[in-house]
Amino acid sequence: MHAVITGGAQGIGYACAEKLLSLGWDVTILDINSHKLKKASNELHCDYALIDVTDQKSVEQFFSQIVSFDALINNAGIWRPQQLEEIRIRDQEDVVNVNLIGTLICTKAALPSLSNSSRGNIVNFSSLAARTKSPGLGLYAASKSAIETLTKQWAVEIAPIRVNAIAPGLILTEGTEENYQGEMKERRANVVPLKRVGEAVDIANVAAFLVSEEASYVTGQIIDVDGGLGSGSPQS
Ligand SMILES: NC(=O)c1ccc[n+]([C@@H]2O[C@H](COP(=O)([O-])OP(=O)(O)OC[C@H]3O[C@@H](n4cnc5c(N)ncnc54)[C@H](O)[C@@H]3O)[C@@H](O)[C@H]2O)c1
Structure with missing residues (x-):
């Protein structure tokens, strides 16, 4: 089994790579950050490619070299929190380009080689x-709503390739660590039903479950992984 993970140099993408490698998968991580990408591939002993998911040409060139693979994990994502009054359109265009158009570019380019696998999934x-709908998120939340819509649309459009999405809650990664300094981590943990x-x-x-054969009848689903926060908060 072979998985390609975008944004795999750190955070959730890195953890997905580590998990799948531990289960015997071959993994290729793609990232825009050359230094972190090489470091990650050295640590994980996996293949890598320096790719910006918004760069259609290089994405297409990358996937054209892969005859068949089994799982595409469209993890690369960015956020530029800004209140509406102060919004910089350019920043929010970047958010949409990476989160939404990047996912589209990678998925389209990967389709031929995913179709050559009997267990292809995304x-x-x-x-x-x-x-x-938290305030001040610019187009981040909207870009992710669009991902949820597309996940269901593509699950119908490109079956039998399975397409699912994960909706994380508050997750500590390199990308979010500034939100969890000192007391803030405990304060945030306390709003989560599972208290962490x-x-x-x-x-x-x-x-790892979603890409596995154990999920072979699961498609078009958005799986919240949020310690229960989406159902409510003990503090509200
Ligand atoms: N951490 C959270 O709390 C949280 C919550 C909800 C959703 N998410 C989503 O999970 C995913 C991963 O989040 P994270 O916290 O691990 O982020 P992160 O910032 O720690 O890591 C993201 C990785 O994506 C790479 N990347 C950014 N732009 C890219 C591009 N154009 N092309 C290729 N790679 C690019 C970065 O270099 C980085 O290595 C994102 O889609 C994010 O929106 C995270």
């Missing part, structure tokens, strides 16, 4: 924010 990345902030491995465990 895991997209949404966010709990797609449904909690999630770790990247919590998400990787679910991704």
